[in-house]
Amino acid sequence: MYEFDDTPEWSGLRPGLDIEDILRRCLHSYAHQTLEYLDPEFCTTDQLEQLTSYCLERARYREALAVASLWTMLAPYSSDAWCKLGTAQAGAGKVRDSIESFRRALNCNPTDSEIVLHLAHAYADAGIIEEARIYFDYALLLDPNCEDAIFQKAAFCQRRGWFKDAIELYERLADSPHYAKEVLFELGYCYDCCHRFDDALIAYDRFLELDPFNADAWFNRGIVLTRMSSYHDAIESYDFALAIVPRHIGALYNKANVLSLLGKLDSAAECYREALDLDRTDPAIWHNYASVLGEMGRYHEAIDAFTHAIALASNYADSYFGRGTCYDAIGNYYQALADYNSALHIQCASAELWYAKADVLVRLGLFEEAIQSYQNALEISPTNAECWYDYAVALMHQHRTGDAIAAFERAAGLSPTWAEPQYALVKAYLLQNNIAAARVALQRAIELDSTRRAALESELLALLPPDIVRSLDSLK
Numbered sequence: 001m002y003e004f005d006d007t008p009e010w011s012g013l014r015p016g017l018d019i020e021d022i023l024r025r026c027l028h029s030y031a032h033q034t035l036e037y038l039d040p041e042f043c044t045t046d047q048l049e050q051l052t053s054y055c056l057e058r059a060r061y062r063e064a065l066a067v068a069s070l071w072t073m074l075a076p077y078s079s080d081a082w083c084k085l086g087t088a089q090a091g092a093g094k095v096r097d098s099i100e101s102f103r104r105a106l107n108c109n110p111t112d113s114e115i116v117l118h119l120a121h122a123y124a125d126a127g128i129i130e131e132a133r134i135y136f137d138y139a140l141l142l143d144p145n146c147e148d149a150i151f152q153k154a155a156f157c158q159r160r161g162w163f164k165d166a167i168e169l170y171e172r173l174a175d176s177p178h179y180a181k182e183v184l185f186e187l188g189y190c191y192d193c194c195h196r197f198d199d200a201l202i203a204y205d206r207f208l209e210l211d212p213f214n215a216d217a218w219f220n221r222g223i224v225l226t227r228m229s230s231y232h233d234a235i236e237s238y239d240f241a242l243a244i245v246p247r248h249i250g251a252l253y254n255k256a257n258v259l260s261l262l263g264k265l266d267s268a269a270e271c272y273r274e275a276l277d278l279d280r281t282d283p284a285i286w287h288n289y290a291s292v293l294g295e296m297g298r299y300h301e302a303i304d305a306f307t308h309a310i311a312l313a314s315n316y317a318d319s320y321f322g323r324g325t326c327y328d329a330i331g332n333y334y335q336a337l338a339d340y341n342s343a344l345h346i347q348c349a350s351a352e353l354w355y356a357k358a359d360v361l362v363r364l365g366l367f368e369e370a371i372q373s374y375q376n377a378l379e380i381s382p383t384n385a386e387c388w389y390d391y392a393v394a395l396m397h398q399h400r401t402g403d404a405i406a407a408f409e410r411a412a413g414l415s416p417t418w419a420e421p422q423y424a425l426v427k428a429y430l431l432q433n434n435i436a437a438a439r440v441a442l443q444r445a446i447e448l449d450s451t452r453r454a455a456l457e458s459e460l461l462a463l464l465p466p467d468i469v470r471s472l473d474s475l476k
Contacts, residue, residue: 019054022039022042023055023060023063023066023067025037025039025042026038026042026063026067026070027062027066029066029070030065030067030069030070031066033073035070035073035074038070043074044074045071045074045075045078045081048067048068048070048074048081049071049080049081049084051067052064052068052071052088053084055067055088056084056087056088056091059091061088061091061092062092064084064087064088064091064092065085065088065089065092065094068081068084068085068087068088069085071084071085072085072101072104077108078108079105079106079108079109079112079115080105081105082101082102082104082105082108083101083102083105083114083115083118085098085101086098086099086100086102086105086118086119086122087118090121090122090125095122095125095126096126098125099119099122099126099128102115102118102119102122103119105118106119111142113139113142113146113148113149114148116135116138116139116142117135117136117139117149117152119135120132120133120134120135120136120138120139120152120156121152123135124156124159129160132156133156136149136152136153136156137153139153140153147176147178147179150169150172150173151169151173151179151182151183153169154166154169154170154173154183155186158186158189158190161193163190163193164194166186166190167187167191167194170183170186170190171187174187174206181207181210181211184203184206184210185203185204185207185214185216185217185220187199187200187203188200188201188204188217188220188224189220191203192223192224192227195227197224197228200224201221201224201225201228204217204220204221204224205221208221213244214244215240215241215242215244215245215248215251216241218238218241218244218251219237219238219241219248219250219254221237222234222235222238222251222254222255222258223254225237226254226258231261231262232262234254234255234258235255235258235259238251238252238254238255238258242255247278249275249278249279249285252271252272252274252275252278253271253272253275253282253284253285253288255271256268256269256271256272256275256288256289256292257288259271260288260291260292260295265292265295265296268292269289269292269296272285272288272289273289280308281312282312283309283310283312283313283316283319284309286306286308286309286312286319287305287306287316287318287319287322289305290302290303290304290306290308290309290319290323290326293305294322294325294326294329299326299327299329299330300326300330302322302323302326303323303326303327306319306320306323306326307323310323316346317342317343317344317346317347317350317353318343320339320342320343320346321339321340321343321350321352321353321356323339324336324337324338324339324340324343324356324360325356327339328356328359328360328363333360333363333364334364337357337360337361337364340353340356340357340360344357349380350380351376351377351380351381351384351387352381354373354374354376354380355373355377355387355390357373358370358371358374358377358390358391358394359390361373362390362393362394362397367394367397367398368398371391371394371395371398374390374391374394375391378391383414384414385410385411385414385415385418385421386415388407388408388410388411388414388421389408389411389420389421389424391407392405392406392407392408392411392421392428393424395407396424396428401428401431402432404428405425405428405429405432408421408424408425408428409421409425412425412444417448418448419445419448419449419452420452422442422444422445423441423445423452425437425438425441425445426438426442429441
């Protein structure tokens with residue numbers, strides 16, 4: 001087979017060659033570790049070099065590896081041959097072999113910074129991070145102003161999460177005619193990761209001066225503005241991204257999130273729907289869409305959306321929790337309980353989940369189980385005054401008045417300006433016939449909220465034994 005169009009003059013290969021036949025011969029020679037199967041025309045360093053480049057340019061790494069190996073057999077002291085062999089091995093996934101080839105190349109030419117950078121990347125790809133760092137530093141030692149070395153080491157640091165080191169290197173290239181645009185984009189990201197939001201914004205703005213129609217830069221700029229709580233500016237950035245790439249799902253999703261934060265729930269829901277029209281397989285979009293629907297009181301639609309989220313990510317506790325709250329809101333308590341249990345199976349250390357489960361158990365009249373769930377919530381979050389209060393109410397239902405008083409007192413101590421625990425204590429102390437303590441609690445309650453007194457007395461008249469009700473007179 002002749003491939004006249006595939007061997008242009010600049011390739012260094014003679015037009016009209018049967019390249020595939022030549023490569024088969026090279027593979028055969030490589031398999032037998034001998035040059036004798038090669039056509040004499042190709043048994044030269046120049047032709048093997050050109051043939052190696054031909055294969056590398058087309059990502060034919062298996063053939064490139066074979067040809068470059070033959071090249072090193074013919075020219076064992078050629079740094080170029082060993083370097084190209086290392087490149088082919090790296091492309092073929094033989095990273096450890098590529099390290100050895102790049103080391104052989106460096107032995108042949110110890111001051112070639114390009115070989116040093118190849119070796120640094122090979123060590124990085126092999127997960128030998130300290131050696132990679134050493135060789136990146138060596139490249140910069142050979143030429144401290146080599147922009148390629150500076151940029152590649154910066155990118156290496158960024159990939160490792162060493163953002164401060166990456167920033168220091170990228171900043172050296174921020175005005176480079178060759179690297180400025182790419183560097184400014186990466187600087188924006190690194191500044192963002194270091195919570196240097198003002199600097200990130202400046203970097204993205206400088207980048208956008210060079211490339212104003214880059215949707216990803218507008219998108220990242222929106223993320224930074226969101227972190228800065230500049231929500232309206234963030235929406236404007238997301239809108240620019242969408243004007244450039246109308247199907248930019250990330251921009252739609254983030255814009256919806258910001259609209260939700262601003263309380264613009266209808267607009268947020270519309271954005272989530274647009275995102276779902278583009279991708280119905282993203283559980284995060286379904287979850288946040290469901291959450292907004294729940295906030296809008298559209299519980300049945302929210303349940304359906306949460307169900308989609310769960311079908312796509314069954315190990316995401318928040319979706320079960322969200323769906324449970326919707327079932328709770330429409331009075332489907334057993335379904336709510338099932339979802340809370342599913343969420344707790346995934347994330348058992350959530351005080352909020354235990355609290356929600358306890359509340360629904362109370363609504364089902366399962367007070368003992370509710371008490372245990374409140375206790376679990378309070379072990380995780382012992383400073384939640386409302387949880388202490390609801391726990392105390394559940395204890396009262398089980399006639400555990402002493403324990404309830406302790407819990408009401410804890411709630412009152414955690415929220416000193418909240419009158420409700422004090423009014424609850426009045427009833428609890430009266431049930432113990434502790435008139436003095438009831439009087440103190442009532443005085444505190446009236447000081448905090450005098451409007452509750454009449455309602456309390458009506459409640460006591462309905463619930464307490466007559467002899468204790470009569471004691472109310474002594475509290476007036």
